[in-house]
Each structure stands twice: as structure tokens, then as C-alpha cells.
Amino acid sequence: MxxxxxxxxxxxxxxxxxxxxxxxxxxxxxxxxxxxxxxxxxxxxxxxxxxxxxxxxxxxxxxxxxxxxxxxxxxxxxxxxxxxxxxxxxxxxxxxxxxxxxxxxxxxxxxxxxxxxKLGSLALDPTYDPSPEVAGVDIHLQPGGYAMxxxxxxxxxxxxxxxxxxxxxxGQGIGRGDSKAGVVLRLLDEHFGGVRPKRILDIGCSAGAASAAYAANDPEAEVHAIDIGAGMLRYAHARAESLGVGVHFHQMDASALTFEDDSFDLVVSHNLMHEIGAEKRRAMLREARRVVRPGGIVIHQDIAIRGLPTLVQQVERDWDTHFNGEAHWNTYQNADLVADMTAAGFTEAEIVEHDLPAIHGANRWYAISATKPA
Amino acid sequence: MTTQVEALSALVATARGARPQSLASREAEEVLNITLAVLVELAVANDRIDRVERLVAEVSGRSVEDLRDIRYDGEVALERQAATDALLTRALRIMLDPRAQAGG
Structure with missing residues (x-):
């Protein structure tokens, strides 16, 4: 895709x-x-x-x-x-x-x-003050940050x-044909029996690349996407409409979703966990579990920088914390995500960690998934 | 109509946070940044030259390889050498500066 x-x-x-x-x-x-x-x-x-x-x-x-x-x-x-x-x-x-x-x-x-x-929608919340732990930093040095x-x-x-x-x-070696949404859709095929979710939530959607890809993959699916930044969401909405796909974008904090319990077949996040602190990450994982329906699937995909074998390699990889505005890089690198998912309400038997090859190029992605018991 | 300088200035004005330094000297790090930016501009200029070469090849009916293999000697070679000497003199002027380092 x-x-x-x-x-x-x-x-x-x-x-x-x-x-x-x-x-x-x-x-x-x-x-x-x-x-x-x-x-x-x-x-x-x-x-x-x-x-x-x-x-x-x-x-x-x-x-x-x-x-x-x-x-x-x-x-x-x-x-x-x-x-x-x-x-x-x-x-x-x-x-x-x-x-x-x-x-x-x-x-x-x-x-x-x-x-x-138009196919999708945009719901901005003028009363929402974007979370300072993300909005206050020029993450990966993007001038003005995510929520500008x-x-x-x-x-x-x-x-x-x-x-x-x-x-x-x-520049990182990620192929032009790679797609994080594509990686998750392949995981649905290979690990979850080819399930085709009809209601999808993309948490922390940024400029909406994955959200648009889910909508393009299945025009019958209802895709919702949230992010903290109005400037991100306006762009994501217009981009999706220009691409001819329907996505419903909402300005919302990942740690306090306003969706009802049990309301999605699939809840995903892409490269979100390494941009938020431990407390917000745990709240986000709890919220993801709350809004996915019984029998539904949660997949949190992120960068493959976890589990490096030596302390020297871990510190070398942690350059981004000190020099690239990635305040939570190290927090994510060393987090016990299985424990966080367990605290969110899943049992260990329901949780799987994945080491996933990219769709295109030599890169790999990390993901942690769980199915909510029916 | 937004000019290129206005666009760049608008971008630069939005950057936040302190800038961590890697090299022992701030001056060296800033000169490195300028040098890298010039390196990128050299790549941009090379792309421009390449476009012109391809266009000339198309118009002249000669191959791009032929055009790139043109060598001059005599007057033209001397003219080019003089231009290169002047370029180096401009770029390396500091190495020829007769003034002694001023005291702190």
C-alpha cells in the first residue's frame, strides 16, 4: 500500500x-x-x-x-x-x-x-490545551513542534x-514503499486470521498517513483518528479528502478518549509510544483497551530500538534523547510494555510482542498487540 | 508572494529549545554547520548543471557523456586555471592574512 x-x-x-x-x-x-x-x-x-x-x-x-x-x-x-x-x-x-x-x-x-x-470530518476542540509533555518540545527538532x-x-x-x-x-534507509499501516494490515492477515475491522481508531495520527491508508485499504471501514495538534489535524483532514478517502479526525488527548467503551474493532497507534512519557503511555494503553470491543484487537506499533543487548549500544541509541528533542526515547526504549498492557487490563496470555520486517526496505518495526476477550 | 528568504526566516523563527553542542568548541560546531549547508548547496548546483548538460545534449544531438568528456587546452585551459586559482584565493584568504592574532 x-x-x-x-x-x-x-x-x-x-x-x-x-x-x-x-x-x-x-x-x-x-x-x-x-x-x-x-x-x-x-x-x-x-x-x-x-x-x-x-x-x-x-x-x-x-x-x-x-x-x-x-x-x-x-x-x-x-x-x-x-x-x-x-x-x-x-x-x-x-x-x-x-x-x-x-x-x-x-x-x-x-x-x-x-x-x-466530503468523505470524512474534522472536529477540533478549541478548549483543548495540547499536552505540554508533547507540545512543549520540538520533537525530532520539527520547528514549532507537533502542536504548533x-x-x-x-x-x-x-x-x-x-x-x-x-x-x-x-535517509534512515526506510523504503519509499514502506507503510506502517501496511505492516499492521499484514499482521492482521498473518497473526489475526485475516480479520477485516470495520471500525478503526488511529491514536496519535499526526499528519494522517496511516489513517488515510486504512481508509484506502477498506472504503467500507469507518476510520477515526485523533491527535493533539490542530495544525496536524487540519492538514491530515485535507490530505485525506484530496486522496479521496474518508477519515474522521478529532483533536483529543490519547490519555482521555471521549469515545464510548467497546466501540472499535481495531485500535492502533503508530510511533506514538516513544513520543509520550510513562504515565501518559499507560493511560493511553488503558484507553485503547477500554474503547476496543470484546473480540477486538489493539496494536501499538513503534520503532525497533528496544532490547539492545549492551548498555553501550543502548546509550548510543539514546542520542535522540539528548540531541534530537526526543524526550521520551529512553523511557520507551526501556519500558516494560507487557507490564503496561497487563496494567491496562489484558492478561499476559492475550499480549504478543512482534518484531516485524518493513513492507519495503531493510528496516524493522516493533509492535505489541492484544485481543480483548469476547 | 513569499520570497525564499521570508520562507526560511519564518521557519527559523519557530524553532524552540536550547541547542546542545557536540564539539568542544561552539565556533567549530557552527562552522561545521555552515560547511555542511554549503555541501548541500553544492549538490543542488551539481543537479542544476546536470539538467543543463542534458538539455544541451538533447538540443545538440550529442550524448551527455560526450559533453562531459569535453576537455580544453591552450587559452581556454589557462582561463579555467586562473578562475580556479582565484576561487581558491577567495576561499582560503584567511590563510594568507598577514595580520597577527589580536590579544584576548
Missing amino acids: KVRDLQHAVLPRSSAEEQSRQGAVVALRRFLNRHVRPRNVAVFDTEAAPAFAAAHGRQPQSPTEIQQAFLMSPSYRLWSATNRAAQEMIWVSVGEPIYRDLDRMTEAARDLAATPG DRGDNDIVAGALYELGGNVFSF
């Missing part, structure tokens, strides 16, 4: 030069991820640990000391500074065409939202998320 690179009316019309710039940032990040970052763990042994030992008379032990040691390594520091710069350049490369073409994009979004007989809302009709946060997400993902 195609998700990335789909053309729609709310995308900026990037010039050839702007596309070259985005391509160059993808290439820079691909170079760093393929050729430089893989050396970090070895660099720990050759540069970081010896430098720490020379300064302290002993080897680094704790995660904090390992982090200190890494920052004593010139090779690590150069990679880290370059990786941070490359991440910032993602946003420059996509932000320029977005702000340059914003008037046209805003008008297109407004027209799509006002189209009579510059007033009526603002769609910048969603546009940045879609375009920046693509530049990030391609």
Missing part, C-alpha cells in the same frame, strides 16, 4: 532546486547512517572508554558515565554534531517550500474542508511532518 510520495493538493509545489536540496539531505543522512554511525560502538572501545579511564582511573559504568565517555571521543563528537546539523537541515529543506507555497496550500486545505459531501497552531486554517505542522518525515525516513 502506497503511503509515502502520494501526490495530493495540500503538498507544497517544491521547485526542482528544493527537491535537489531534500535529496542531498537524504543522501547526507544515508551516508551518516550507513557508514559513520555503525562505527560508534567500536569507537567507544578505541576512543571513548580509554579517554574516560585516563580521566577517572576506571572504566565508565553507568549510562551517564557511558554518555560522558562517548562525548570524550572526537569521532563520536564529529558524528553527533553532523547528525544534529543534518536533522536541522531536514526541516530547512522542507520548510522553505512549505512557507513559500503556504497561501496556496492553505486555500486548498480550506476548500477541501468545505467541500459539500498559528491560528485558524494553519496547516504548517502537518505539512512539515509529512515532508520532513519522508526526508528523515529515506
Whole structure:
């Protein structure tokens, strides 16, 4: 199922030069991820640990000391500074065409939202104050953050998320044909007997890529999607309408859903758990279980950074916490999600953790799923 | 009509939070950022040149490979060498600066 690179009316019309710039940032990040970052763990042994030992008379032990040691390594520091710069350049490369073409994009979004007989809907909550633990941080350095809302009709946060997400993902080695929703649909086929859910909830939908993919996969399904950001949701709504799929978008906190108990066949979240703290994550998992119907399925998909075998590898992977605005990266990396799902009301027998190959490319995804007893 | 500079300024103005530094020197880290941005712009310029080469190939009926293999000697080669020397002199001017480092 195609998700990335789909053309729609709310995308900026990037010039050839702007596309070259985005391509160059993808290439820079691909170079760093393929050729430089893989050396970090070895660099720990050759540069970081010896430098720490020379300064302290002993080897680094704790995660904090390992982090200190890494920052004593010139090779690590150069990679880290370059990786941070490359991440910032993602946003420059996509932000320029977005702000340059914003008037046209805003008008297109407004027209799509006002189209009579449109397929989906948009319900913003002007009384909702987006959760500061997400809204207060420029997560992965997206300027203004997930919940940036510059007033009526603002769609910048969603546009940045879609375009920046693509530049990030391609530089990460994630294939153009990959789709997180596709991974979940394949899991439904392979692990859940090919069930076809008719009422789907996508929690933390951001710019609506997965939500639109579920609706495209089964036009008969009723797809609802929530997020904290009005700018994300306006964009997601217009994008879905432009793609000709119906999704009902709601501004809502994942930890306090307003849907009734037992009201969905499938509840999913994509890459949400690593963006929220432990308390909100547990509340989100509880709410997901509450709103899924008996016999229904809950699937929380996220990045595969859990279960790294050594402390050095874990600290290396935790770079995003310190340098990429990913405040909850480490919390997610080390969370006992089975315990959280159990606390949410599932039994251990109902819970399965999955290590899933991407639909396209060499990447892998993590997911934890459960079926609510009928 | 939003200009490119206005678009970039609007983006830059929305960034929040402190900027953690990796290198020992803030100046070195900032120069690294500028250098990387210039590297990206070089890729952009190369793409532009490539587009022109392909267009010229199409118009002239010669292959792109032929066009890229054109070499000049004599006057033209000397002119190009002089241009490269000037470029390097501009870029590396600091290495030729006769002034001593001022005291702190």
C-alpha cells in the first residue's frame, strides 16, 4: 500500500532546486547512517572508554558515565554534531517550500474542508490545551513542534511532518514503499486470521498517513483518528479528502478518549509510544483497551530500538534523547510494555510482542498487540 | 508572494529549545554547520548543471557523456586555471592574512 510520495493538493509545489536540496539531505543522512554511525560502538572501545579511564582511573559504568565517555571521543563528537546539523537541515529543506507555497496550500486545505459531501470530518476542540509533555518540545527538532497552531486554517505542522518525515525516513534507509499501516494490515492477515475491522481508531495520527491508508485499504471501514495538534489535524483532514478517502479526525488527548467503551474493532497507534512519557503511555494503553470491543484487537506499533543487548549500544541509541528533542526515547526504549498492557487490563496470555520486517526496505518495526476477550 | 528568504526566516523563527553542542568548541560546531549547508548547496548546483548538460545534449544531438568528456587546452585551459586559482584565493584568504592574532 502506497503511503509515502502520494501526490495530493495540500503538498507544497517544491521547485526542482528544493527537491535537489531534500535529496542531498537524504543522501547526507544515508551516508551518516550507513557508514559513520555503525562505527560508534567500536569507537567507544578505541576512543571513548580509554579517554574516560585516563580521566577517572576506571572504566565508565553507568549510562551517564557511558554518555560522558562517548562525548570524550572526537569521532563520536564529529558524528553527533553532523547528525544534529543534518536533522536541522531536514526541516530547512522542507520548510522553505512549505512557507513559500503556504497561501496556496492553505486555500486548498480550506476548500477541501468545505467541500459539500466530503468523505470524512474534522472536529477540533478549541478548549483543548495540547499536552505540554508533547507540545512543549520540538520533537525530532520539527520547528514549532507537533502542536504548533498559528491560528485558524494553519496547516504548517502537518505539512512539515509529512515532508520532513519522508526526508528523515529515506535517509534512515526506510523504503519509499514502506507503510506502517501496511505492516499492521499484514499482521492482521498473518497473526489475526485475516480479520477485516470495520471500525478503526488511529491514536496519535499526526499528519494522517496511516489513517488515510486504512481508509484506502477498506472504503467500507469507518476510520477515526485523533491527535493533539490542530495544525496536524487540519492538514491530515485535507490530505485525506484530496486522496479521496474518508477519515474522521478529532483533536483529543490519547490519555482521555471521549469515545464510548467497546466501540472499535481495531485500535492502533503508530510511533506514538516513544513520543509520550510513562504515565501518559499507560493511560493511553488503558484507553485503547477500554474503547476496543470484546473480540477486538489493539496494536501499538513503534520503532525497533528496544532490547539492545549492551548498555553501550543502548546509550548510543539514546542520542535522540539528548540531541534530537526526543524526550521520551529512553523511557520507551526501556519500558516494560507487557507490564503496561497487563496494567491496562489484558492478561499476559492475550499480549504478543512482534518484531516485524518493513513492507519495503531493510528496516524493522516493533509492535505489541492484544485481543480483548469476547 | 513569499520570497525564499521570508520562507526560511519564518521557519527559523519557530524553532524552540536550547541547542546542545557536540564539539568542544561552539565556533567549530557552527562552522561545521555552515560547511555542511554549503555541501548541500553544492549538490543542488551539481543537479542544476546536470539538467543543463542534458538539455544541451538533447538540443545538440550529442550524448551527455560526450559533453562531459569535453576537455580544453591552450587559452581556454589557462582561463579555467586562473578562475580556479582565484576561487581558491577567495576561499582560503584567511590563510594568507598577514595580520597577527589580536590579544584576548
